[in-house]
Amino acid sequence: MSKYLLGVDVGTTSLKVAVIDENARLLGIGTSKYRLITPDQCSVQIDAESMWNAFLTCVRLLRDGKGIELSKVCGISISSLCPGLVALGEHGEVVVEPIIYSDRRSTEEAELILENVGAEELFRITANGSMAGAFSGSSMLWIKRHLPEAYQKTKYFGHLNTFLVQRMTGEVAIDYSNASYTNLFETSGGKQWSDLLCEKIGIAREKLPELREATELVGGLIHPDLIRLGIPEGTPVATGGADTPCATLAAGVTRAGDVCESVGTTDVLTVCIDRPVFDRGFINRCHVVPGTWIYQGAMSFAGAANDWFLNQFYGDLLEKAGSRKDAFTQMNIEADQANPGCDGVVFLPYMLGERSPIWDPYARGVFFGLSLQTTRREMNRAVLEGCGYGLRQLTGIAERITGNRISKFISIGGGAKSDTWAQIKADITGKEIEVLDMNDMAPVGAALLAGVGAGVFRDVQEASSKVEKKIHRHFQPNHESDAIYAQRYQTYISLYPALKDIFRNNVQGCAQ
Numbered sequence: 001m002s003k004y005l006l007g008v009d010v011g012t013t014s015l016k017v018a019v020i021d022e023n024a025r026l027l028g029i030g031t032s033k034y035r036l037i038t039p040d041q042c043s044v045q046i047d048a049e050s051m052w053n054a055f056l057t058c059v060r061l062l063r064d065g066k067g068i069e070l071s072k073v074c075g076i077s078i079s080s081l082c083p084g085l086v087a088l089g090e091h092g093e094v095v096v097e098p099i100i101y102s103d104r105r106s107t108e109e110a111e112l113i114l115e116n117v118g119a120e121e122l123f124r125i126t127a128n129g130s131m132a133g134a135f136s137g138s139s140m141l142w143i144k145r146h147l148p149e150a151y152q153k154t155k156y157f158g159h160l161n162t163f164l165v166q167r168m169t170g171e172v173a174i175d176y177s178n179a180s181y182t183n184l185f186e187t188s189g190g191k192q193w194s195d196l197l198c199e200k201i202g203i204a205r206e207k208l209p210e211l212r213e214a215t216e217l218v219g220g221l222i223h224p225d226l227i228r229l230g231i232p233e234g235t236p237v238a239t240g241g242a243d244t245p246c247a248t249l250a251a252g253v254t255r256a257g258d259v260c261e262s263v264g265t266t267d268v269l270t271v272c273i274d275r276p277v278f279d280r281g282f283i284n285r286c287h288v289v290p291g292t293w294i295y296q297g298a299m300s301f302a303g304a305a306n307d308w309f310l311n312q313f314y315g316d317l318l319e320k321a322g323s324r325k326d327a328f329t330q331m332n333i334e335a336d337q338a339n340p341g342c343d344g345v346v347f348l349p350y351m352l353g354e355r356s357p358i359w360d361p362y363a364r365g366v367f368f369g370l371s372l373q374t375t376r377r378e379m380n381r382a383v384l385e386g387c388g389y390g391l392r393q394l395t396g397i398a399e400r401i402t403g404n405r406i407s408k409f410i411s412i413g414g415g416a417k418s419d420t421w422a423q424i425k426a427d428i429t430g431k432e433i434e435v436l437d438m439n440d441m442a443p444v445g446a447a448l449l450a451g452v453g454a455g456v457f458r459d460v461q462e463a464s465s466k467v468e469k470k471i472h473r474h475f476q477p478n479h480e481s482d483a484i485y486a487q488r489y490q491t492y493i494s495l496y497p498a499l500k501d502i503f504r505n506n507v508q509g510c511a512q
Contacts, residue, residue, distance in 0.1 A: 003456055004072040006231070007447030008055060009243060009440070010080040010160045012100070012265045015051060017058035018443035019068050022456050024466035028066035029440050030058035037097055041352075042105050044133075046084065046098040046160075052167060059229050070230035075454030076168065076221065077214075078240030079247070079446035080160035083136035083181045087143060087154040092166045095153050099139045102300065102352055106138035107361050109145065113137060113183060116200045125194050127187040127276065127284035127293075128180070132361045133353075134283070137183025140203050156209045161240045168226065169219030169237050172209045177241040179211055180285030187284060187293070188276035214241040214288035215452040215460065238453030241288035244268050244296060246445030251412050251436060254289050254464050259398075259406055261425075261433070262441070263415030267302035267387050269394045271295040273402065281357030281397040288449060289460050295401070297394030301351035302387040303415045305365060308351065309383050313376050331380055332420035338381040340427070340481035344369035345378045346491045347386035348499075356394060358496055362503040368495055384421045388428035388485075389492040395429055408432035412441050419473060426475040428485050437472035 003022045008015065014033040020026055032054035035047040062068045087096035099105075113130040114122065122130060132138050136159065144151040156162065159178040166172050179185040184197045191211070198205040212218065220234035227233045240246070248260045248270045256274040261267065271282075273293050278284040282295040306328075310318070314331055321327035350363035367379060395406050408431055411422060416435045426433045438444075448463035457463035 002072055003074045004068070005447040005451045005454070005456060006073050006076045007443040007445065007450060008076070008078045008164060008240075009246070009443035009446060010051065010078070010084065010164070011243070012081055015054040015058060016440055016443045017055065017062060018440060018447055019062055019073070020444060020447045022451070024448065024463065024468075026444060028062050028068050029443065030061035030065070032057040032061070042103065044100050044103040046100060048086065048094045048097055048163065055164070056225055056229070059226065059231070063230060071232060073231050073235055075236050075238065075450035075456065076231075077238040077446045077450035077453065078161040078164045079243045079442040080164075080178070080240070082159060082178055082242035083134070083139075084160035085136035085139045086158055086160060086163045087150060088156045088158060088163065088166060088172070089153050090155045092170065094163070095150050096143055096147065098160055098163065099133075099136070101133045103133045103139065104353060104361050105132065106142035107132040109141040110135075110138040110361070112141065113201055117197060122183065122197075123280060125186055125189065125197060126180070126183055127278040128183070129280060129359055130183055131355065131359050134355050134359070135181050135183045137201055137203065141201060144202060154207055157203070157207050158209045162209055165218050165237055165239060168221050168223050170222055171219040173212045173218045173239050174209045175212055175214040175239040175241045175288070176286035177214060177245045177288050181242070181283070184208065187286060188278065191286065212239040213290060214239055214245075215449050217453045236454050238450050240446050240449055242285070243442045244270055245285070245288040245294060246449065247412060247441035248294070248445070249288055249448060249460060249464055250441040250445035250467050251410055252464055252467070252469055253294075254292070254461050256292065257404060259409040261391065261409055261411045261416070263303060263411060263413040265301070265303045267299045267390070267415070269297040269391060269398070269409070271398045271402070277401065279397055279401045280359075281394070283356060288445070295398055297356040297397070299349060299387060299390045300353065300355050302349045302390065305347075305349045305351050305383050305386070306415070309380060313379070328418065332418055334377045335381040335384055335420050338377040341484035341488045342378040342382040342385060343373065344371065345374055345382040346488055346495065347379070347382040348492070348495055349383070349386045349390065357397060360500065360503065362507045363496065364503060364507060366495060366499065368491065381424075384424050385428065385488070386492070387421070388425040389489050391425055392429045392489055393493060395431065406431060408434065411435045412438065414439055417472065422473065422475045423478070426477045427481055428489070430477045432477065433475040435472045435475070437470040
């Protein structure tokens, strides 16, 4: 009998479930949205029950819509956006709804962590800094300071995979790729919770869950909702990992030197390494591949900025187009009509703060160089070019640290399928880009982890090698605009240092 593996991916606004077979062939994907809790511009949380119901909806869609025999599922695992902090009570109840990466309420707490630990010491232990939302330690401390009763009721602080594993099995765990984003984990050393950081930051060590490899089994399925849908009781559930490591695993990033860009709400450049040598410009974490780490240059709102521009400036296209996809296609046609370099317009995609490489919750989006001749075409293209300049900055940092030139990288995700955007990024970075003909890699990566945990695959390398990686398009850099892009890139990297203090003085609400 065929063996099926089920991978769950919790995204920013929706949840996806993929089912693959023992040869890593994709049998079906189900998608369902869930509710975000956003009472103000600083707060972003997930309604946990809405997310769980989205999970059930996806499984039901796979069974009823795709005809997948769920009785053949022999392993389950989770990919999740990161961080997504959830506070769980004594019996697994949600004490505080999951706080995600774009939440900015803990700006003051992030600064307290840096003061109490010291930036150098924090980086030495965790390979990271501290920023509201970007690392869940600041949100844990915010809960302790602002919701003391909730802190006392919290049995475990975990991430979204912790919540789903607990709901499915009754057991609590977190993997190394998620733990790397907590400010409390020894990323580059012992791969364990740091008693020193727990003490200095003020988070009780006993509130942190057990650490596991991404492929390690936590327990067997006991939840009646999933069993009633046809998944066998006792099906092994593996810990899983964060979304980008899972997606890049499916894309083939398993060894030192492998490079991948994933394009969605965020745009993330991932570089795999086998030695823990890190740089502050990146988010640094353990990979879901044992014995490796990854640099992640995470531009938090590159894709979101493109979506925002469509909503605010292309209402006419949205009304006429049959779908948002068609509207984006038409918007790209207009972007192609603008000159490279956008006649002087440069865009900073820091719409609600930024992670790599500036680490500043106060930063905001900027259009620089507008004139009376500027049209929406130039502004449209500038949004796409802004991401290209960001990628050029991040690849430069990676090359400096590793000493190796990056000549090409693969690109995955929904936004990767924009030919206009991919060519712009190839031209600005000077790198070849191979866009894979496969979306939704993260839930597939989670399913691969389940397969290793359940013994279907020997290891993660074998699991990844079984995924068919068809190339959708191959983009070569066109060097005709090198001079203008070099000039605009200098403008791009000069803007943030010039505006840094202005950003901080202008945006204070989330720090109150």
